Amino acid sequence: MTASNEPAGRVGEKPAPGDRRIRARPASNGSAVLARKLAKSYGSRVAVDGIDFEVPAGICFGFLGPNGAGKTTTMKMIYGLARVGAGELRVLGMDARRERREIKARIGVVSQETNLDGDLTVRENLTQQASYFGIDAHDSRPRVDELLEFSLIADRGDDRVQALSGGMKRRLMVARSMVNDPELIVLDEPTTGLDPQARLAVWRSLERLKRRGVTLLLTTHYMEEASRLCDRLLIMDEGRIVTEGTPAALILQHAGREALELELGEDCDASELLDTLAGRAGGHELHDGALTIFAQDADELLRSIDHDRFPTDSAIVRRATLEDVFLRLTGRSLREGE
Amino acid sequence: MAMSYEPGYAGLGDRLHIRDLIPAPRLAAAVWRRNAQVFSKLWKGALLPTFLDPFFYLLALGFGLGTYIAHGINGVPYKEFVAPGLIASAAMWSSAFETTYNVYFRMNELRLYDNVLSTPVEPQDLVAGDIAWSSTRATVYGIVVLIVVAAVGLVSSPWAILIPPFVLLGGMCFSVIGYTFTSLIPKIDLYSYFFTLGITPMFLFSGIFFPFNQLPGWVEVVAWFTPLYHLVEITRGLATGPDAVQILIHTMWLAVVTALLFPIPVRALRARLVP
Numbered sequence: 137m138t139a140s141n142e143p144a145g146r147v148g149e150k151p152a153p154g155d156r157r158i159r160a161r162p163a164s165n166g167s168a169v170l171a172r173k174l175a176k177s178y179g180s181r182v183a184v185d186g187i188d189f190e191v192p193a194g195i196c197f198g199f200l201g202p203n204g205a206g207k208t209t210t211m212k213m214i215y216g217l218a219r220v221g222a223g224e225l226r227v228l229g230m231d232a233r234r235e236r237r238e239i240k241a242r243i244g245v246v247s248q249e250t251n252l253d254g255d256l257t258v259r260e261n262l263t264q265q266a267s268y269f270g271i272d273a274h275d276s277r278p279r280v281d282e283l284l285e286f287s288l289i290a291d292r293g294d295d296r297v298q299a300l301s302g303g304m305k306r307r308l309m310v311a312r313s314m315v316n317d318p319e320l321i322v323l324d325e326p327t328t329g330l331d332p333q334a335r336l337a338v339w340r341s342l343e344r345l346k347r348r349g350v351t352l353l354l355t356t357h358y359m360e361e362a363s364r365l366c367d368r369l370l371i372m373d374e375g376r377i378v379t380e381g382t383p384a385a386l387i388l389q390h391a392g393r394e395a396l397e398l399e400l401g402e403d404c405d406a407s408e409l410l411d412t413l414a415g416r417a418g419g420h421e422l423h424d425g426a427l428t429i430f431a432q433d434a435d436e437l438l439r440s441i442d443h444d445r446f447p448t449d450s451a452i453v454r455r456a457t458l459e460d461v462f463l464r465l466t467g468r469s470l471r472e473g474e
Numbered sequence: 475m476a477m478s479y480e481p482g483y484a485g486l487g488d489r490l491h492i493r494d495l496i497p498a499p500r501l502a503a504a505v506w507r508r509n510a511q512v513f514s515k516l517w518k519g520a521l522l523p524t525f526l527d528p529f530f531y532l533l534a535l536g537f538g539l540g541t542y543i544a545h546g547i548n549g550v551p552y553k554e555f556v557a558p559g560l561i562a563s564a565a566m567w568s569s570a571f572e573t574t575y576n577v578y579f580r581m582n583e584l585r586l587y588d589n590v591l592s593t594p595v596e597p598q599d600l601v602a603g604d605i606a607w608s609s610t611r612a613t614v615y616g617i618v619v620l621i622v623v624a625a626v627g628l629v630s631s632p633w634a635i636l637i638p639p640f641v642l643l644g645g646m647c648f649s650v651i652g653y654t655f656t657s658l659i660p661k662i663d664l665y666s667y668f669f670t671l672g673i674t675p676m677f678l679f680s681g682i683f684f685p686f687n688q689l690p691g692w693v694e695v696v697a698w699f700t701p702l703y704h705l706v707e708i709t710r711g712l713a714t715g716p717d718a719v720q721i722l723i724h725t726m727w728l729a730v731v732t733a734l735l736f737p738i739p740v741r742a743l744r745a746r747l748v749p
Binding site: 178215216217218219236237240241245247249251253254255256260264265267268269270312316 | 500501503504505507508511512515516584585586588589590591592593594595596747748749
């Protein structure tokens, strides 16, 4: 097959050399986002409390944290919907205070709220978005066609946005963030509220984007999402960064290889049990009679428990997950508000 | 009772550098285009009745009441006196609705501006594009009224052909006033003040339905401070035989007020949407 009968540079496919629209960027050695002592308050409420982080170009970087941790505020400072309160923030090498317009021209945004234009069709939403980047309807047409293909809604182009399912709307949000061929896409909870199939479809879109070398910066509540997509992540709580690293390293560091989940019997004394395991347990979480103990070898740990002395209703051995890390570092209590 | 503010309400906001007040034409045009596209889809349905408003006034007052005003006003038959003013008021009503409820809805309910402002579009481009659209729409309404009143013979001067660009300017002035109100109000309920204490009295007391020359001098002085008065003077002048100097003065008034007010909604919108 020759290049001429293949539509050049379908989004998500291997790009043809020289095609500007779909060029895949090699991970450059600069950082996509760099924050130093970054802070932001709304009135007397401190949302972000002097954080330092660096997002290397070309990777998927995750922000995890409970509600109100400051994730969304941080994202908004990056994409220009909140002014930098204090400290330094550089996006693609540019100063977020002074070069807001220039930064916005080179990034894409998928906000937490679905804010598609309901009076326009799917295709018109993309064409209109391109015009906000100074690209007229004629010039954006090939790009819009590709993005409709990319987001698997090519057959819905002329439908009004209201007619789309939640998952399709979300994919359209991702497609819309790509009209300007951004180097960095900021996604604030991209899959919240989606069913598993729709979530998987969004993940696939993001994985294709990642392969093209686009830097992804996402916030999420879903640990599975973070494990699957993120090369590096950090956990925020109450405006501060609690920890940062690769998902695997964070699990090893804060939880261990495996976890033993025990549903303790009524007469079981948890603290005495933990005393007998001291030294072999990497750490533990106790919550309403449910005891989770982290260890290198949870099976071995389970066998060593004297079950007559410490009766348990159930015992499960599993791999430690990011969820364990998250709950250990941010606590189990419910966060209300925000 | 304490006033419950809309989320994000931020008042007037900080002073802006002149650079942050000058819109980028291409991006303002993109904002204009979106609004025009939505209007072109909706006008045949929901918006059609709004075209009819001025004609009911023309029928009731011009042809109805006017029958009892035997000698007309200053020698002009009453319906011919009223008709050009209705071109101006159609523009005012259109601008007032567009920059209050429509802008409010796009900004606070649909959250469309959050998306627009996360592209290279900045608040000054957004406000300029919205005002450009609102005044375009006002001009469309004004032209519809102009065509109809001309068709039924209520226009006596060929200069009336120049009315549309002045309606565009007047529309800009009404729009920037409405936009200023929208960007500053803490909650949607306050629009009733805008319409009942601002737009409706202006409609009734700007010289559309009766002239000022028999009334105490202060009435005209008050009217002079309203944009509708100036646009009515322009449209009536052009429809009945213009005085160039007067038209220049009224035009200057509308242009200066528009330019002076423009920074306020830009500042307030930035404070509100980019805290």
